[in-house]
Amino acid sequence: MKNSTYSGLSLNRCSELRLRNDEVQILKKQDNLVILPVWKGKNLFNTSDLNYVSISLQLAQELALNDEEMIFLGLDGKVPCFAINIFNENDICNLNENWEFKTLHSILNIITLNQASLLAYARGMSIWHSNSVFCGKCGMRTKSEEEGHIRKCTSLTCSKKLFPRIDPAVITLVEHPNEESCLLARQSNWPLGMYSVIAGFLEIGESLEDCVKREVAEETGIIVNGVSYQGSQPWPFPSSLMLGFAAKAENDKFSPKDDELEKIMWVSRECLKEFTEMEDAESEKKLPSKHSIARSLIDSWVNREIKFY
Ligand SMILES: [Zn+2]
Incomplete structure (x- = not known):
């Protein structure tokens, strides 16, 4: 599968510097310093130049409870990057009419994938501190x-x-025994018409493979084998890691044990062509965002790129 959105961050995390406060203090004095403010999980965005906003060290120190609350993210080349939690949106937004705190999803199609990875890292760390x-x-x-x-x-x-904290969750594309259809389902609280593959959180005392089998069986009644790892995606909403799998179904009749899903169906490669993109508000059959590992799994299966082992 291709690299997932929010992964592949070019920044060097420089974890060795986390114990060298004197060196980090020197980095904070660099002119090219980047400080990314996060407020309630939203990143600061400039609606004029369509880029993220980095604030000055002086402003960050005025707004933070104390200097220790700055989060060292790492070095992007020679650029030191930090994140900081902001407690009052207006403390910053009143400084520039083009500055606005935005959800990462809302700017994802405007910024580069590397910027998305950086903002996701800043967001995830900031939320962890808040919690x-x-x-x-x-x-x-x-x-x-x-x-x-x-x-x-x-x-x-x-x-x-x-x-x-990172919460692992499995997400699984299930292939029909005839190998020509895959399992898609929807929850009632999802956007109109959106269908996806089966997902659920890992429980204590469970391997990832056990979790895949349990989640698919609980939600659909389908028994799977051949559970095969495909790739992962950081998902800081707020703190998940999505672990992508494919699995082969042993049966094809649905008998869910819980009410988590509103609808479950087998969809052939041919029928998948009728599904539209998430942006199509009126569509009653649409696929998850191209930025999600769910979509990567579906696309890989359509292209017969899934490897079972
Ligand atoms: Zn304690």
Whole structure:
């Protein structure tokens, strides 16, 4: 499968610098410094030049609770990149009439894929910080350490370290026993007419392959084998990693054990040609966004590029 959107970031994360605060402080003084503000999971965007906005160090220090809350993302060539959580949208947007906090989905077709990966990284890290202000073990406040890549409980008797959270989810293209159809389904809360492949979160004590088999069986009643890994996609909405699989169905009659899906169907390669793009608001048959691993799985299957092993 092709490289997924939000992956392939060109930036060097320079994880060795996370323990060298003196060197990071020097990087912050560079003229080419990039600081990406994030407010409630939205990235700051300039609606005039259609690019993301980097704010000055002085402004970042005025808006952040303290300097430690800046998150060191890495070096893009020689450009040091940071993210920062903003608590009041207007503190920034009032400074420039063209600045607006936007969802990543809404600007995805305007920015480059590398910019999308960078903004997704900034977004994911910022959301993790927002959701990790208190220690899950003792309830005390945590504070940012290692340039924003760890939060540590401030209770001296606890000192628990919190690491950036990633929630693995499997997403699976299921092929009919006749090899000429694949399984598509929809949830009632999805956009009108959108169909996709089967997805679900990994549970504790479960391998990825076990999870694929359980999710497909629970949601559709289909038993699968030949579970084959195809690729992955970072999905920071807010903290998922999508692990793409293909699997072969042993039966073809649907008998869902839960009510998660509104509709399930087998779709042949020929019938898939009737499906339109997500942007087609009126269509009652459309595929997931081209930026999703779900769509990559479907397209790969249509082109007979899926490898089972
Ligand atoms: Zn604690």
